Amino acid sequence: MALIHEKISALLEDMNLSNRQAALKCGIPYGTFNSALKHEREIGWSTLDALARGLGVSFHYFSSETSGLELLPDIRADAAAVKAFEILNTRLQAAARTRQYSGCDVSLQDFLDWWFTNSGRLEGFDRLQHAVDMFNPPDAEQNRIQPIRSGPASLASICFEVSDSNQLRSTLNGFSDNVNADLVMAHSEAISRGEPVITHPSLDVKLLNGRRFTRQYRRVLAPVYLPDGKLLVVNFSQDIKTG
Template identity: 85%
Template sequence: MALIHEKISALLADMNLSHRQAALKCGIPYGTFNSALKHQREIGWTTLDALARGLGVSFHYFSSDTAGLGLLPDQRAEEEERKAFEILNARMQAAARTRQYRGCDVSLQDFLDWWFANSGRLEGFDRLQQHVDTFEPPDPEKNRIQPIRSGPASLASICFEVSDSGQLRDTLNGFSEKLNADLVMAHSEAISRGEPVITHPSIDVKLLNGRRFTRQYRRVLAPVYLPGGKLLVVNFSQDIKFG
């Protein structure tokens, strides 16, 4: 059974709902829904969204590996099946991120407006702090950047599925030496310039959970100062939307 069908079936079993009851509760056509599950036909994003809303679960459930279901395809599967799985998984991740960001009124321009209005001082930061990651100044000798806070709605927290700075640090430590050196250089440049630096990096890494993550995104790194004068670096990143 395909991953998404397993997840839906497990969810309905946990809630003790039949296909008909779930369809009625979520306002979706029973015949189409029942047939899709029984015959493993395509489940559209509109249906998944209706299920998430109607059953009161996060859309992230359908794209994460937290439901006791293997996210990686069977290594014995045919190449065509593996490619189909990778496409499905990528689309599910994108849909989950879109849903998590829906309603978010923080933009790159908002971040820049805040930084210049406060000259980089960490004041009036409540609206933005959920969407940025904060770092100590980089340590070139250790070839590492050191996160001290991971914003729960930051791009890194969502894409890498981390919930605190320790998990973000472990994820970054798993990157190649070359990629870590690039990160140290980028953070150092923001400090040396004394102002926000906007770039459009690409990343292709294997995460700690075994998944490969490939992404191009828009990133702004900016030096910031605590009230006592301590220097930090914040990262505000956004997906680059195509099409």
């Protein structure tokens, strides 16, 4: 079965929906949809968009190139161990799909694998770019970091409710001088080390919309290089807990 058909079938199974129920819920023709799944016929972008909207999942779930996690079985295992493996494997794949449904389909290991594979060069970045924010080297004199791109699924974009680098810059500028100094220091450390730096900072600030933002998160800051040699800093962050 083609990957896109596998993804749709897994999604409907996880949501306990039949093909007919999904078609009705998403406003798409049942006959065409059902036939496309059964016979692995082409499924157009408009149908995928209707599925994403109707079922409340990220469109990136359909467009990503991976179907989830998969364990390798131990060929020496007895029947009971094989059964336990199958159960664990099924649960891990379901958990991976759940992350993809919400658009959070990039893991810390994915990011680090990409960085080390490319030695910090900004290449082969398409699958990750929606989940990270990008910055010019920090301006130590003004005590500010310099966002140039806000990933639509990055932790900052979601939590600060921003959609572009200008909004992210305004939000960061609203933080105290001490918080901004810590951010500048963290970005500078990643540049000076020349490799990803993983930390677990806490943040307690008042946002521009008046809400209090309290969070502990895992942050990876990594230096990257454009083809022309220009240096940038990439931020990949994950939630740990919310207050």
